[in-house]
Amino acid sequence: MLRRVGVRNRATTTTPWVVAQDNPPSPDPVNEFRLFAIIGAWMEQDVIAATVANAFTQGCDRVLLVDNESPDHTVREAIRAGAELAESFHTEHYDEVVRLDIMNRVVHDVSVDDGSEHIWWLWLDADEFPHAARGATIREYLERVDRRFRIVGARFINHFPSAEPAYISGFHPLDFQALCEEHRFGCRLRHRKHPLQRFDRGGTPIVCDRGFHRASSRERPLLEPTEAVYLHHFPYRDPPVTRARLAMLCDVEASGTARARADDDAADGMIPRFQTLDAVYRGDWGNVRNYRPETPHSTAQPIPWTSLAPREDQRVKRWYTDEDLADAFEAFRLRDNTGSA
Numbered sequence: 001m002l003r004r005v006g007v008r009n010r011a012t013t014t015t016p017w018v019v020a021q022d023n024p025p026s027p028d029p030v031n032e033f034r035l036f037a038i039i040g041a042w043m044e045q046d047v048i049a050a051t052v053a054n055a056f057t058q059g060c061d062r063v064l065l066v067d068n069e070s071p072d073h074t075v076r077e078a079i080r081a082g083a084e085l086a087e088s089f090h091t092e093h094y095d096e097v098v099r100l101d102i103m104n105r106v107v108h109d110v111s112v113d114d115g116s117e118h119i120w121w122l123w124l125d126a127d128e129f130p131h132a133a134r135g136a137t138i139r140e141y142l143e144r145v146d147r148r149f150r151i152v153g154a155r156f157i158n159h160f161p162s163a164e165p166a167y168i169s170g171f172h173p174l175d176f177q178a179l180c181e182e183h184r185f186g187c188r189l190r191h192r193k194h195p196l197q198r199f200d201r202g203g204t205p206i207v208c209d210r211g212f213h214r215a216s217s218r219e220r221p222l223l224e225p226t227e228a229v230y231l232h233h234f235p236y237r238d239p240p241v242t243r244a245r246l247a248m249l250c251d252v253e254a255s256g257t258a259r260a261r262a263d264d265d266a267a268d269g270m271i272p273r274f275q276t277l278d279a280v281y282r283g284d285w286g287n288v289r290n291y292r293p294e295t296p297h298s299t300a301q302p303i304p305w306t307s308l309a310p311r312e313d314q315r316v317k318r319w320y321t322d323e324d325l326a327d328a329f330e331a332f333r334l335r336d337n338t339g340s341a
Contacts, residue, residue, distance in 0.1 A: 017214055018151060018187050018194070019221040027146035033118035033198070034061050035139050038086070038107055040099055042068040042259075043248065044126035045077050046169050046241045047234065052081035053319045054129050054172060059139025060122060064110065066103050068094075071248075074126070086110070094249065094259045094270075096210050104207055111199040119199040123212040129172060129232045130154065130195060135315035141229060142196070150198040150206060151215060151222045153191030154231035156183045160302045162283060164336070167237035168328045172318055174232060175325055179302035181290070186213055191228055230313070232305075235273055239281050250274040 037055040041048055048065075055063045064086040065078045075085055086106045091098055103123070111119050120142050122130065132141035145152070159177040161167070167176050184190040193212045199205075204219040215222065236242050249260045249270050260270040272289035273280075279287040280300075288300040306314050 016188075016221045017216065018153075018224050020153075020187070020189050020224050020226045021148070023144070023146055023149070023225045023227060027144055029143060029145055030118045030147045030198075032116075033120055033142065034114065034116045035059050035120045035122065035142065036061060036107075036110065037063045037122040037124055038066065038103055039063065039078070039083070039124045039126055040066050040068070040103055041070060041074050041078070041126035042094070043070045043072050043074060043245050045070070045072040045074045046167070046237055047173070048074050048083075048126050049077045049081040050170055050172060051124065051126050051129065052078055052083045053170075055122065055124065056082060057317050057319045058122070058130060058137045059142075062110075064106060066099070066106060068099065092259075093261055100208060100210055107199070107208070108205070111201075117201045121197050121199060123193075123195045123197065123208055125212075125233075127173075127234045127237075128195075129174065129234070130229055131232075131316045132229050133227065133309075133313045135312065135317070137317055138196070138229060145225055149223050149225050150200070150203075150219070151194050151224045152196035153187060153189060153194045153224050153228045154196075155228050155308075156192035156231050156233060157181075157305055157308065158183055158233045158235070159305070160280060160288075160300065161236050162302075165329075165332050166239060166242075166281070167234070168332060169238075171320065171325060171328060172316070173234040173237070174305075174316060175318075177234060177236075178304045178306070180232075180305040180308070181300060181302050182308055187224070189224075189226065189228065191224075193231055194224065195231060196229065230309070235269070236277075236280055243277060246270065246274040246277060 037060045052063050063083040065083045066086050067075050067088045069088055069090045087102055089102055107121050130138055132138055157180045160179045161177050162179045167173055183192045186192050194214060195212050197206045197215055204217050206215050206217045208215050250258050269291040272291045276288045285300045290298040290300050
């Protein structure tokens with residue numbers, strides 16, 4: 001399909017789609033750019049407000065939501081947090097091809113209509129929280145990236161709950177879930193995802209591919225800096241909320257029809273999460289299926305995320321104070337003690 005529309009040239013398919021280079025000591029960044037986030041969501045009302053808040057905290061000028069007709073209040077919570085509903089669409093099943101087609105069209109149309117010469121797009125699922133190294137925001141990182149780079153890879157950190165509360169809505173999940181595994185596969189630098197892609201007016205278009213893992217362009221190879229950003233993934237939040245969502249995705253008996261199809265590689269992570277959900281919340285890691293493609297059929301072996309990153313990279317900007325977080329923990333403790341939570 002990409003070849004038919006002229007985005008991928010048949011004669012250049014042997015050329016790597018992306019090549020990594022060091023950012024030069026004296027980079028020549030684009031003079032001015034805008035930073036927009038695009039979020040794909042389905043039934044994420046418990047976390048979407050925090051996802052939107054984090055995107056703005058990371059320097060985004062706009063946050064656009066593409067929603068797969070969520071049956072809960074995902075859209076309402078996203079808009080309350082400052083996002084714009086770009087499109088809501090209906091499918092009978094989870095359909096990654098349809099989702100990516102819509103998101104790519106939104107990115108193209110918004111970029112053309114905005115009028116800016118350069119727009120960095122931050123591609124996110126609703127449970128993903130990015131930041132840059134050394135305490136920098138995504139915008140601060142991009143301000144020092146040489147203009148040759150139009151795509152940026154991410155270290156993909158998949159998190160697990162290990163204590164109560166597993167999550168409190170409105171806050172950064174990193175304050176609740178320290179345990180994680182890093183997923184390493186994809187490009188030569190083993191970046192699972194490439195969530196930052198730059199639109200240049202008059203330049204060659206970039207089309208984001210399934211799962212935001214890679215991209216296609218006539219500009220081949222695309223260049224990425226060797227220094228990646230971090231992308232934290234939090235599929236497990238409050239147990240009843242997570243269970244209800246995964247049941248609608250994966251359990252035919254609970255929902256009448258499973259939205260995630262077993263023969264769809266886009267559902268590879270959803271089905272194992274549902275099948276081993278009880279073991280996750282028990283911390284029974286030997287019975288938690290690992291859906292990392294680089295180690296198939298293995299079990300989870302989570303470690304503290306701080307063991308994966310140098311101390312200077314562990315400073316992540318928040319949109320609330322330490323006192324706000326302490327109050328939320330205290331409120332949860334009081335509700336838990338009275339049995340109303």
